[in-house]
Every structure is written in C-alpha cells, then in structure tokens.
Amino acid sequence: MTTDTDQAVGPAEPEEYVTVKVWDLPVRGIHWIIFGCVFVLSVTGFYIGNPAWATRGDTGFLMGNVLAIHRATAWIFIVMVIARIAWAFRGNEWSRWHHFIPVHKKRRGLARHTVEYYLFVRHDPPPVIGHNPIAGLTYTVLYLVFIAQIFTGLALMSLEEPGSWQDSVAGWVFNFWSIPGVRFFHHIVMWLVIGFVIHHVYSAVLMDHEEKSGVMSSIFGSHKRVPPGHK
Amino acid sequence: MGATDLAEGTLLDRLDRYGISRRRFLTYCSGLAATLALPPRYAKVIAQALETQQKPALIWLEFQDCAGNTESFLRARNPAVADIVLDLVSVDYHETIMAAAGHQAEASKEATIAAGGHLVVVEGSIPTKDGGVYCTIAGKTARQHLEEAAEGAAAVIAVGSCSSYGGIPAASPNPTGARSAESLVSGVPVINLPGCPANADNITATLAHFLTFGALPATDGEGRPLFAYGKRIHDNCERRAHFDAGQFVEEWGDDAHRKGWCLYRMGCKGPSTFHNCGSQRWNEGTNWPIGIGHGCVGCSEPGFWDTMTPFYDRLPRAAGFGVQTTADRIGVGVAVGTAALFGAHGVGKYVQRRRAAAGEAKATVAAAEADAGQELDSELEEN
Ligand code: HEM
Ligand code: HEM
Ligand code: SF4
Numbered sequence: 001m002t003t004d005t006d007q008a009v010g011p012a013e014p015e016e017y018v019t020v021k022v023w024d025l026p027v028r029g030i031h032w033i034i035f036g037c038v039f040v041l042s043v044t045g046f047y048i049g050n051p052a053w054a055t056r057g058d059t060g061f062l063m064g065n066v067l068a069i070h071r072a073t074a075w076i077f078i079v080m081v082i083a084r085i086a087w088a089f090r091g092n093e094w095s096r097w098h099h100f101i102p103v104h105k106k107r108r109g110l111a112r113h114t115v116e117y118y119l120f121v122r123h124d125p126p127p128v129i130g131h132n133p134i135a136g137l138t139y140t141v142l143y144l145v146f147i148a149q150i151f152t153g154l155a156l157m158s159l160e161e162p163g164s165w166q167d168s169v170a171g172w173v174f175n176f177w178s179i180p181g182v183r184f185f186h187h188i189v190m191w192l193v194i195g196f197v198i199h200h201v202y203s204a205v206l207m208d209h210e211e212k213s214g215v216m217s218s219i220f221g222s223h224k225r226v227p228p229g230h231k
Numbered sequence: 232m233g234a235t236d237l238a239e240g241t242l243l244d245r246l247d248r249y250g251i252s253r254r255r256f257l258t259y260c261s262g263l264a265a266t267l268a269l270p271p272r273y274a275k276v277i278a279q280a281l282e283t284q285q286k287p288a289l290i291w292l293e294f295q296d297c298a299g300n301t302e303s304f305l306r307a308r309n310p311a312v313a314d315i316v317l318d319l320v321s322v323d324y325h326e327t328i329m330a331a332a333g334h335q336a337e338a339s340k341e342a343t344i345a346a347g348g349h350l351v352v353v354e355g356s357i358p359t360k361d362g363g364v365y366c367t368i369a370g371k372t373a374r375q376h377l378e379e380a381a382e383g384a385a386a387v388i389a390v391g392s393c394s395s396y397g398g399i400p401a402a403s404p405n406p407t408g409a410r411s412a413e414s415l416v417s418g419v420p421v422i423n424l425p426g427c428p429a430n431a432d433n434i435t436a437t438l439a440h441f442l443t444f445g446a447l448p449a450t451d452g453e454g455r456p457l458f459a460y461g462k463r464i465h466d467n468c469e470r471r472a473h474f475d476a477g478q479f480v481e482e483w484g485d486d487a488h489r490k491g492w493c494l495y496r497m498g499c500k501g502p503s504t505f506h507n508c509g510s511q512r513w514n515e516g517t518n519w520p521i522g523i524g525h526g527c528v529g530c531s532e533p534g535f536w537d538t539m540t541p542f543y544d545r546l547p548r549a550a551g552f553g554v555q556t557t558a559d560r561i562g563v564g565v566a567v568g569t570a571a572l573f574g575a576h577g578v579g580k581y582v583q584r585r586r587a588a589a590g591e592a593k594a595t596v597a598a599a600e601a602d603a604g605q606e607l608d609s610e611l612e613e614n
C-alpha cells in the first residue's frame with residue numbers, strides 16, 4: 001500500500017464516495033437484451049448441435065422450431081450489436097469507443113495498473129469510473145467474436161438459399177473455410193462466450209467487492225459510487 | 232467406335248438403326264431438359280439441336296483416378312439412348328474404352344487436338360510435385376497431357392471430385408501435389424462436375440447443354456453447374472421431415488434407423504453438400520445413399536476428404552495435443568478452465584488481502600493484528 005494512487009485516493013472512505021450516473025439507458029438495455037439473446041442462442045444452438053432430447057415419439061416440429069427461434073433471436077442480437085457499436089460514438093463518456101480501445105496514454109497507464117492488480121502485484125483496483133482498460137479490451141474482443149459469430153451464422157443461413165442477401169453479405173466466409181469448418185467455428189464460439197460469461201460475472205463480483213462501487217447494481221440501475229478523483 | 236456404319240448418316244437414321252423410336256428419343260430429351268432444370272418446351276430445342284449437331288470430338292483424359300467416373304458414365308440411365316448422345320460426340324481417345332492402343336492411340340489424339348474445337352473431359356487429379364513424375368503416360372506427365380489437350384479446345388469438363396478439386400489424391404498431406412484441372416488450364420472454359428463419382432445423368436446433361444446452346448451451363452462459385460449443384464442435399468432430402476421434427480437415428484440399426492429417420496446425428500453431411508443426388512439418384516435412378524440409410528459424405532464439395540471426415544461425426548475434429556478433439560470437448564475445457572482459473576484468482580485475491588491486512592497490522596502494533604483480521608472478516612461478510 002505504498003503507491004501514488006493509494007496516496008491520492010486510498011484514504012477515501014465509502015461514505016465520501018460520490019455517485020455517478022455511469023451506464024445510461026441504452027447501454028444497460030443493450031447489455032441485458034444481448035444477455036437474453038446469448039442465453040437463447042446458446043440453448044437453441046446447443047440443441048442444434050446435439051439434438052439428443054426427445055428423439056423418440058411425437059416431437060412435433062422440434063428442430064424446425066428451435067432453428068426458427070435461433071434465427072429470430074439472431075436478428076435481435078444483430079440489431080443490438082450494431083446499436084451498441086453506434087452508441088460507442090454517441091453515448092456518454094463511459095460508453096465511448098476509447099474506453100474499449102486504449103488509444104490514449106492515460107488509458108494505457110491504467111491498463112498497466114489493472115494488469116498489476118489482476119496479477120496480485122498491487123491490491124488497489126485501478127481508479128476508473130467506467131470500464132478499466134483491460135475490461136474494455138476484453139469487451140472489444142468479445143464484440144469481434146460476436147461479429148465473427150454473426151458472419152458465420154449468416155453464412156450458414158445462406159446455404160439454404162444461394163444468391164440470397166445473406167449469401168452476398170457472408171458468402172465470402174466459405175472462401176476461407178469449408179462448410180463443416182464454419183459450422184465447427186460457430187459451434188466452438190458458443191463455448192468461448194460461455195467462458196467469457198464465467199470470467200465476466202466473476203470480475204463483476206470481484207470488483208464489486210473490492211471497489212465497493214456498486215458495479216453489480218450499476219448494470220441494473222446505472223449508478224456507481226466511486227471515490228472522489230476517479231476518472 | 233467399332234461400328235462405324237451405325238454411326239453414319241443423320242441422327243434420325245442412326246436412331247432408326249439402333250431401333251429407337253422418335254418418341255423414345257423425345258422422352259429422353261424431356262428427361263435431359265428436366266435434369267437441366269429447363270422448362271419442358273426445351274425438350275424440343277434439345278432434340279432439334281441433337282439431331283442437327285455436327286459431332287464434336289471428345290478426348291477423355293484419365294490421370295490420378297479410379298476410373299469410377301468412366302464406370303458411372305458407361306452406366307448412364309437409359310443406356311441405349313444415352314449411347315446416342317455418346318455417339319453425338321466422337322470419343323476419339325479414352326484409355327479405358329478405346330480399341331486403339333500405344334502410338335496409334337496417341338496419334339489419333341494428336342490429330343484431334345490439331346483440328347481444335349474439341350471437348351476435353353478430365354478424370355482424376357494432376358500431380359505437380361517432383362516434376363509430375365507420379366503420373367506419366369506415353370512419356371509425358373499428366374500436366375503436359377492436360378495442357379496440350381486443352382490447347383484450342385472448346386471446353387474442359389472436369390468429371391469427378393479429383394479433377395474438379397483434387398479429391399482423394401489431394402487429401403492431406405497430398406504427397407503428389409495433386410491439383411485440379413481448373414487450376415492448371417487457362418484460356419479455355421472449365422466446368423466442374425464433382426462427385427465421387429460424378430453422376431452420369433449430370434455428365435450427359437452437360438454435354439447436351441453444350442450441344443444445344445453451344446456453351447457450358449451456368450455455374451456457381453465453385454465452378455459447378457447450377458442445374459445439378461444449385462441446392463443442398465439437405466434441402467432436397469426425403470428424410471428432411473424427420474430432421475425438422477427432431478427425429479434422429481442414434482445408432483445404426485436402431486428403431487429410428489429402421490423407420491427411416493434423419494441421419495444428422497450419424498454424421499450426415501447433407502447440410503454441407505450441394506448436389507442433386509436426392510432427385511437424380513444413382514444406378515439408373517434406383518436409389519441413393521441416404522435412401523438406403525447411410526449419410527451423405529459430402530463427396531462433391533471442395534476439400535472432400537479432409538473437410539468431410541470423420542464421416543460419422545457431425546463436426547470436424549480439431550487436431551492438436553497429439554489427439555483429435557471434438558468441438559464440445561474443447562468447449563467444455565474452455566468453460567471449466569475459465570471457471571477454475573478465476574476461482575483460483577478469487578482465492579488468491581482473498582489471500583492477498585488477508586496478508587496485506589496482517590502486514591499492516593504488524594507494522595503498527597502487534598496487538599492490533601487480531602482486530603485487522605476481524606475487520607477484514609466483517610468486511611467480507613458485509614459483501
Ligand atoms: C451473455 C452474457 C453477458 C454478456 C455477453 C455481457 C457483456 C457485457 C459487455 C459487453 C459489457 C460492457 C458494457 C458496455 O459498455 O456495453 C458488460 C458490462 C457489465 N456486465 Fe455483462 N454481460 C453478460 C452477462 C452479465 C451478467 C450475468 C452480469 C451480472 C450478473 C453482468 C454484469 C455486468 C456488469 C456489472 C458490467 C459493467 C462492468 C464494468 O464496468 O466493467 N453481465 N457486459
Ligand atoms: C452468441 C451468439 C450465437 C451462438 C452462441 C450460437 C450458437 C450456435 C450453435 C452452437 C449452433 C449449432 C452449430 C452446429 O453444431 O452445427 C448454431 C447454429 C446456427 N446458428 Fe448460431 N449462434 C449464435 C449466433 C447466431 C447468429 C447471429 C446467427 C445468424 C445470423 C446464427 C445462425 C445460425 C444458424 C443458421 C445455425 C444452423 C446452422 C446449420 O447447421 O445449418 N447464429 N448456432
Ligand atoms: S438425412 Fe442428412 S440430408 Fe437428409 S435431412 Fe437428415 S441431415 Fe439432412
């Protein structure tokens with residue numbers, strides 16, 4: 001407990017924290033809709049990949065319905081991913097793109113701080129109001145994975161109708177990968193996203209506990225309590 | 232080729248000599264129009280074209296192949312009438328079926344090439360490694376033969392997956408550097424009729440299209456004619472209703488298998504394969520793989536063998552760590568690994584805090600140590 005940052009903000013007690021409205025409605029809304037979509041897409045995707053249930057007897061139109069739900073949900077998902085990217089250029093300070101990609105020197109210094117914090121080198125969490133730079137980068141990677149998932153999903157959809165708009169948008173995927181290869185990728189990304197969620201919920205709980213900033217409730221109710229001096 | 236007299240005269244004369252009525256010939260032309268996905272009125276156009284066409288010469292080259300496409304072609308549906316179509320092209324060179332041999336055969340081939348405007352059918356892939364030594368005929372490499380034959384040709388027709396995309400000889404590690412015809416021919420239109428083997432109906436229909444319209448049929452991005460490869464097996468499958476209903480075969484010979492349910496879980500590659508087997512069928516339209524209860528293995532797709540194996544698994548496997556692993560095993564590994572890693576991190580953070588608290592206490596008064604510990608505990612409880 002001997003670093004500069006500690007000196008600057010360390011002594012602040014939770015009672016002195018200031019309340020900041022961090023996540024505006026679009027950020028929270030998009031977050032939870034994406035969460036819902038990923039949940040539905042994973043459950044239906046898991047069935048499409050391993051249709052092990054109810055293979056006997058009268059199953060109605062099971063696979064047909066599951067595929068239809070997967071596709072319908074995919075549209076919502078795509079719109080939400082586009083909306084969040086757009087909001088990175090329109091939203092408040094903490095939802096902007098430079099909180100996701102640490103282009104500024106200050107953010108890169110904070111990134112170092114964060115890594116040291118995660119690697120047990122220091123125990124004071126980075127003094128940020130929004131995402132710390134490492135979290136921001138993680139979300140950037142996550143969005144890139146989402147985009148890859150969207151393109152492979154559209155490409156798989158286009159197989160049903162060569163020449164469709166999905167084919168024009170995503171057909172190029174098959175120049176790099178065979179059809180089963182694209183399916184394999186689309187399948188394994190589901191697990192990568194599940195891995196992300198485990199890490200993500202853990203980090204949120206950890207930060208909530210360590211920073212006492214109310215990060216957990218912030219994603220529901222927008223406000224965070226942070227020590228004075230945080231950016 | 233032997234019966235020269237039978238091949239002379241107009242097509243109608245020849246049909247007559249073969250004892251084939253005009254009615255049967257027209258029926259056959261309707262079949263061709265249907266295969267080509269043309270409206271029924273084209274049956275007449277095709278018939279007219281076939282009747283008046285000059286016989287274009289055809290050279291059939293066999294390289295790294297199993298002669299399966301030749302076998303398939305010789306067993307074309309409605310063989311007597313198909314013979315006529317065969318007869319419409321003059322097969323000047325075909326190692327498996329020609330009567331001539333040795334220098335005589337090569338000389339006749341060279342004469343055809345010199346005349347130009349011929350069709351070249353390629354069966355088998357072309358080895359390019361080590362100067363192409365893995366397939367040489369009459370002292371020349373396969374590649375030289377192909378390049379010479381394609382010179383001045385009207386079109387090159389690659390039959391079978393090997394000449395279309397490299398096929399089994401090109402499967403990893405591709406020891407002979409096997410390549411497709413398309414990748415080695417320039418300046419001549421090339422069409423691919425992949426399949427293992429290519430379906431005879433699709434070969435004759437392609438020839439008929441060429442004879443009727445003077446051009447090769449429209450193709451997809453992989454150079455395959457749309458009339459035969461425009462739809463997926465899965466979208467034209469008689470078991471599709473069972474797929475949509477979620478009714479799947481789980482084991483060979485189980486109840487579901489006997490009932491003819493969908494073979495998706497048994498590794499059927501119908502969802503990854505463009506071909507018209509479901510409607511055109513095989514062996515004179517008798518049946519087809521999925522019809523008899525075996526999944527499609529994706530024989531007509533680029534990268535067939537490597538990208539479609541294992542045949543009895545839905546998804547490819549990832550190589551690495553010395554073993555091949557399924558997508559789900561890797562995935563569960565990722566999820567459990569993440570959970571374990573961050574679980575350990577959490578424990579680490581807890582220990583770090585405790586030790587920091589303890590250290591601070593030591594630095595001030597030893598007696599305060601117990602308090603510090605308690606403070607931390609209560610802090611943790613609060614959260
Ligand atoms: C499919 C599941 C989830 C995905 C894909 C996801 C994705 C994200 C993304 C991309 C962000 C950045 C927010 C932005 O600026 O757009 C975020 C933030 C956040 N999420 Fe999630 N999330 C998921 C589930 C959850 C769950 C289940 C919780 C809590 C129980 C949670 C809690 C949070 C919190 C607290 C933040 C703010 C974190 C910070 O300030 O760094 N998320 N999430
Ligand atoms: C986080 C998002 C998503 C997840 C976790 C997910 C998961 C999955 C999984 C596991 C499968 C089964 C793959 C297999 O084993 O064959 C699948 C299939 C499919 N997904 Fe997704 N998916 C997501 C997003 C999308 C999107 C955005 C689209 C479309 C735009 C899409 C379209 C499809 C289609 C069409 C299939 C059926 C593929 C086929 O077998 O023909 N998915 N999805
Ligand atoms: S048997 Fe194969 S091609 Fe037919 S519906 Fe099932 S998965 Fe599709």
Ligand code: SF4
Nearest residue numbers: 506508527528529530
């Ligand atoms: S069903 Fe599939 S594997 Fe069998 S011939 Fe047709 S495309 Fe090839």
